[in-house]
Amino acid sequence: NAGVMQNPRHLVRRRGQEARLRCSPMKGHSHVYWYRQLPEEGLKFMVYLQKENIIDESGMPKERFSAEFPKEGPSILRIQQVVRGDSAAYFCASSPKAGSAYEQFFGPGTRLTVL
C-alpha cells in the first residue's frame, strides 16, 4: 500500500517561471492538504481539497498560487511567476475523511528552489 507520493522531489526554477507540484494521496484517501515549510520554520497550512472541490484555501497567497484536485489524477499545486521567496519545501498530506479525528499522512515533499 503505497503512501502519499509527491513529485518532483526537487524542482529548480528561475524567477518568473511556473512551478507545478503534484501529489497523489494514499489509496482510498480523498482529502488532500497542502503545507509550505520555509527554512527553519514550522509547516504552514495552504489549502484543503476534496475531489474536484476546494474546501479551504485560507492559507493560499492571493496571487500566483492555485490548486486543484481533479476527478482523475493527482492534486496539483501551481505557482505562477515564481519569486525567490517561494523557495520552500511543499508537503501534501492526505486523510480518509475530514475533521479532527483523522490522522494525516504526509508525502516526502517537493523542495522548490527559485534562482
Place this chain on the structure above:
Amino acid sequence: GQSLEQPSEVTAVEGAIVQINCTYQTSGFYGLSWYQQHDGGAPTFLSYNALDGLEETGRFSSFLSRSDSYGYLLLQELQMKDSASYFCAVRDSNTGKLIFGQGTTLQVKP
C-alpha cells in the same frame, strides 16, 4: 487566531529523558498532535491527545492539560536517531487542517 509555542532547541545525551513543552491559544480546541521531522524528511505522526492525560507509545509519551492549554512530548531512553525536529499541532474541527508550532530541534549527544 491560533498560535502554539514550543522551545526552539533542546539538547540531551543518549539514554536520557527529555520533555518538549507546547502551549497553545486557539479559538476552538480539538486535540493536540505531535510530529517528528528529520532533516530533509517528511513529518511523521507520533501521537494525538484529544482528552486530558498521558498517552504512551513505546519510548514516546504525550500529555495534555486542556485547562492549562498545555501539552508535552516525553522521549525516554534517548537514541541518536531521535535527533530531529518535533512539532506540536492543533487540528481544526471541521476541516482537520493542522496548525503547527515552530518546532523544537532536539540534538542527542553521545
